[in-house]
Amino acid sequence: MKLHERLRELRSERGLRLKDVAETAGISVPYLSDLERGRTNPSLETLQTLAGAYVITVHDLLEGVEFYGASTEGALPKGLADLVADATLGPQITPDWVRTLSRIELRGKRPRDKQDWYEIYLHLKRILN
Structure with missing residues (x-):
């Protein structure tokens, strides 16, 4: 699974709107939308902010995400x-x-x-x- 897919999955699983997550994370809706569509990549700071918005760790946020063709544990x-x-x-x-x-x-x-x-x-x- 790619990072943008994971971000969308986390939001969808919780029944949240883009606006809800963006407000909680303190980022703009267009930026979050771009992240979920894979148009841009987040900084580590943004990943930490999004993890906080979902009340999970960055490790949990990245669980199952592929990097350079390899998957993280628990993919x-x-x-x-x-x-x-x-x-x-x-x-x-x-x-x-x-x-x-x-x-x-x-x-x-x-x-x-x-x-x-x-x-x-x-x-x-x-x-x-």
């Missing part, structure tokens, strides 16, 4: 990570399937929880096998 979306960690369901999902699933978006959005990811896995497996 899997939360629901998919939960599915992979599940003692019953996780072992049946190979690393190749995890990579495939981690790239999936439906109408520009990612599945939200473990059950959504599992259903997509089953559908794709049925189609592709």
Whole structure:
């Protein structure tokens, strides 16, 4: 996931508007919009401010973000990570399937929880096998 996608995901997960986050972070709405569209890159100070607005650490804000083609630890979306960690369901999902699933978006959005990811896995497996 790219940084701009992560920023948008954080805001969307919380049901916040651009204006809400911009005001809390003390940045302009157009600047936040540019960040979420990948048109510009934030400074470390801006990342700290945005992390504060979301009440998370910069480390958590950057979790799963790709830098120079490599992903940070925990690059899997939360629901998919939960599915992979599940003692019953996780072992049946190979690393190749995890990579495939981690790239999936439906109408520009990612599945939200473990059950959504599992259903997509089953559908794709049925189609592709």
